[in-house]
Amino acid sequence: MIERAEGEPFSKEEVGLALRNHGMHLEGLRYPVTPIGMHYLLIHFDIPAIDGSSFELEVTGRVDNPMKLSLDDLKARPRISIPVVMECAGNGRSRITPRPASAPWGEDAIGCSEWTGTPLAAVLRDAGLLDDAVEVLFSGLDRGIDAGVEHAFERSLSVDDALGEDVLLAYEMNGQPLPPQHGFPLRLVVPDHYGVASVKWLRAITALTEPFEGVQQTLKYLYQTSEEDPGTPIRRKLPRALMVPPGIPDFLTRERNLRPGRVTIEGKAWSGYGRIERVEFSSDGGESWGDARLAEPEGPHAWTPWSHEWDAGEPGAYELCARATDETGRTQPLGAEGSWNVGGYCVNAVQRVPVTIA
Ligand SMILES: Nc1nc2c(c(=O)[nH]1)N[C@H]1C(S)=C(S)[C@@H](COP(=O)(O)O)O[C@H]1N2
Numbered sequence: 085m086i087e088r089a090e091g092e093p094f095s096k097e098e099v100g101l102a103l104r105n106h107g108m109h110l111e112g113l114r115y116p117v118t119p120i121g122m123h124y125l126l127i128h129f130d131i132p133a134i135d136g137s138s139f140e141l142e143v144t145g146r147v148d149n150p151m152k153l154s155l156d157d158l159k160a161r162p163r164i165s166i167p168v169v170m171e172c173a174g175n176g177r178s179r180i181t182p183r184p185a186s187a188p189w190g191e192d193a194i195g196c197s198e199w200t201g202t203p204l205a206a207v208l209r210d211a212g213l214l215d216d217a218v219e220v221l222f223s224g225l226d227r228g229i230d231a232g233v234e235h236a237f238e239r240s241l242s243v244d245d246a247l248g249e250d251v252l253l254a255y256e257m258n259g260q261p262l263p264p265q266h267g268f269p270l271r272l273v274v275p276d277h278y279g280v281a282s283v284k285w286l287r288a289i290t291a292l293t294e295p296f297e298g299v300q301q302t303l304k305y306l307y308q309t310s311e312e313d314p315g316t317p318i319r320r321k322l323p324r325a326l327m328v329p330p331g332i333p334d335f336l337t338r339e340r341n342l343r344p345g346r347v348t349i350e351g352k353a354w355s356g357y358g359r360i361e362r363v364e365f366s367s368d369g370g371e372s373w374g375d376a377r378l379a380e381p382e383g384p385h386a387w388t389p390w391s392h393e394w395d396a397g398e399p400g401a402y403e404l405c406a407r408a409t410d411e412t413g414r415t416q417p418l419g420a421e422g423s424w425n426v427g428g429y430c431v432n433a434v435q436r437v438p439v440t441i442a
């Protein structure tokens with residue numbers, strides 16, 4: 085019999101979503117760059133079948149010089165590679181009650197890949213983005229029905245965000261062509277924003293004079309504190325620290341078991357609002373905290389390694405926690421209660437890892 089400490093049992097639909105959209109194995113927090121098959125996945129509809137050799141990206145709308153770019157055209161443009169932490173806005177969703185029926189993430193909807201591609205800003209400049217454009221729309225080739233409406237997966241960015249440094253039209257992940265599930269042949273990568281901004285299977289870029297009002301922008305991905313709240317669009321990643329679960333797991337409950345003695349706890353931390361300034365560790369469920377040691381991230385959008393020497397002295401039950409604070413002072417709440425929102429987005433309560441020392 086499994087006791088559920090929080091939330092209700094998962095529905096058949098949630099389990100189905102979780103099997104299609106796996107999380108990153110948290111032991112993968114050891115790697116600076118996540119191996120491709122370990123990176124989390126979120127595919128709203130179906131993975132489209134796309135022929136890379138006839139593929140064309142259309143750049144259109146309020147531009148002087150509309151363009152069609154083949155994969156070779158894109159690869160002939162300036163090429164950059166950057167490690168970027170990607171995280172689903174629904175990460176942490178299963179910690180709230182009641183929760184909406186959607187991917188029931190623990191805290192594993194994460195990964196840090198090295199994305200290679202060409203900067204979006206220069207493509208928009210070459211297309212002659214016009215002054216009256218207010219947003220740039222990114223359209224995927226995948227289609228489905230959500231909120232009762234049939235649509236292609238589409239998201240927009242403000243012109244400022246679209247011209248942001250390091251926003252990429254990416255065609256490689258960790259030095260390999262994008263795998264189908266991660267957006268082959270081309271995806272957007274928007275560092276610092278939640279994963280939803282990084283449209284996969286990118287077909288078209290359209291400069292708009294009015295804000296985009298599609299399903300994935302105005303019905304989903306809104307932070308609403310109640311059904312009546314019109315809500316605010318979710319954008320940047322809130323800070324989060326996660327640890328590699330120490331010791332060995334129980335097969336079924338995944339609770340951790342360790343021997344007494346010193347152990348190095350390690351993990352990664354990130355924020356979409358800037359540098360990680362501090363990571364704290366607690367072994368008593370957040371009653372008392374000590375500062376973890378930080379190391380340099382592999383780039384401005386990569387995760388920051390942290391470690392802490394823990395003396396697991398006495399046999400017994402402990403609850404390990406980690407908490408990140410970024411350069412803007414944003415940090416993580418101790419519990420998820422105050423983070424409840426209709427869509428279950430941006431739940432960044434501190435990680436809690438029960439361990440038994442025996
Ligand atoms: N075209 C398209 N792009 C998409 C999605 C999608 O379903 N279709 N999912 C989005 C969401 S919600 C997330 S969190 C990320 C997940 O990217 P990954 O599967 O490569 O980890 O892709 C985003 N881009």
Ligand SMILES: [Mo]
Binds near residue numbers: 171172174280
């Ligand atoms: Mo997501």
